[in-house]
Amino acid sequence: MTGRVVLVVGASSGIGLATAVAFASRADDVVLVSRSGEALDAAEKACRAVGTAAVDVIAVDIGDPGGAGRIVAHVLERHGRIDVVVHSATTMAYGTVEELPAEVFTSVVDTAIHGTLHLAQAVLPVLRRQHRGVFVGVNSLLGSVTVPRMGAYTAAKWGQRALLRTLQQENRDEPGVHVCVVSPGSVNTPVYYQAANYTGRAMRPPVPVLSPRRVALTILHLADRPRRHVSVPVGPGNPVIVAAFRCVPRLYDRLVGPLFRLAGLTRTPVEPTSGNVFEPCAALERTHGRWPVKR
Template identity: 40%
Template sequence: MRVRDSVVVITGASSGIGRATALAFARKGCTVVLAARRAEALEAVRQECERHRGAKALVVPTDVTDAEAVDELARRAVRRFGRIDVWVNSAAVTVFGPFEEVPLEDVRRVLDVNVMGYVHGARAALRVMREQGRGTLVNVSSIVGVVSQPYTHVYGMSKHAVRALGASLRQELLLDRAKHIHVCTVLPATIDTPLFEHAANYTGRKPVAMPPVYSPERVARTIVDLVRVPRREVVVGPMGRAMVLESRVMPGRVERMMARQVDRTHLSRKESAPAGRGNLHAPAPGEGAAHGGWGGRRRTAMRRLTTVTLLVGAAAGVARRARAR
């Protein structure tokens, strides 16, 4: 499918992956419909998007847990632009804490946003796409939808559910012979977004981005590429791909490794944090941001530089041995 001139609806567009995705489509000259709870942040994204030549943007403040609000989001997109070519479900929240200490109200809220929000989005999008006879639905899951973690139980549950939803929808579309409607699932590794800063937390320790950290632009590029060439599932980040592959062969070993990794590098051993509900029940103030300050771009660049340096060194070594012969 051609990307340029597409009409793209994005939930969770106020920050993180959703915001980076909106900007990535805007750079391609697409029309973007921006949805999230924060009107102020969405307005900032709109202004960024419309700086790109040919891009148009519509702000629709939306709480994805409200099915009628999500239906209205779809209606406004169609009334204004005539169609929906791409729908990206990216809104997400999380909570850190021992299983028995996380309030049940917070558990329900995470599932409401991360699962029912995607259900509402998928239903609204597919109604339009079935009528059009074409379209692409992209659901943002996570590698924790394959490899679970301690202390983020409900987030992992929600991301497993997103994968299951995508698989079931693909099967129904196959049986309905709706071959021009695609459902794609994206599984990012750790991404440099504000998610950790805004997380609800009951661990007593500050959540930090577990390395290696990748940029939200990397995920956004993957989503744009899926519109061109749809795929069932795509893992973003080499470490994420390695973990997913290894989990299929040695699931017990990967469980143990992930448990230790989370304890050592996902929850700070130096900084404590008071119990709090983060942005679960009320949006964070301000204009939002795509990045969380964890250095995703810089770390990715450094990893690439290191890889190139090693490859150049290895090639030079091979050349020296060849000359010595």
């Protein structure tokens, strides 16, 4: 399918940017949303470079309760309809629950849960009036398991996943409207060094690390052939990790801490930082991070 109107929230970096470029390469009209206007300029150029002519950019923080309404109004005024919505905006924080400043923890959770809420409340009525449309929420493997020192992010993603599953149930009465969930594992994006960090050590994504384009292609496939009743995993180890968390919790709890320290922590010391939790870091926003990937 081509020629659709696609709204991508969190489009200036990582999975969101890879997804925007993938839709643009198929001659879809793309609307790019991020809180970083500077980074959106680069995202717009990347989308135009692959061939699409219609690219709109909107610098809005999806955490703003009124922001989603302004976004949807702009898209409808410009295009008259919305065919696909991709919500990939997220922030991340490392540190134990005791270490993290309460405002950092709260902001990470707000971006995932309240950001999804604001966008869904603004856009789903439009899709229902149209009797068609796809809403894709980018969740995470950590929406199904927990990991030490990632309590803010896991709380955010568990809550977001619950909200998305509820939206799937509440929109069963409209056969043409689909709410889909994508749950990637480790992805080679800048989020790991943009994150708030109170561990004293720089972070890295645990292997195997996937390309953002692999997640983007999964999202494109869902836009073409929606699956409304499941969360689609992206990553070879995800089902095994989730099964261990659910079926052998004692073993999982014994191993997850040491494995996280081995796979996620580097030896590079860092000072405590709130990262991009409160303000975007435009200079660090791009599609890929610094790590080798599994295609």
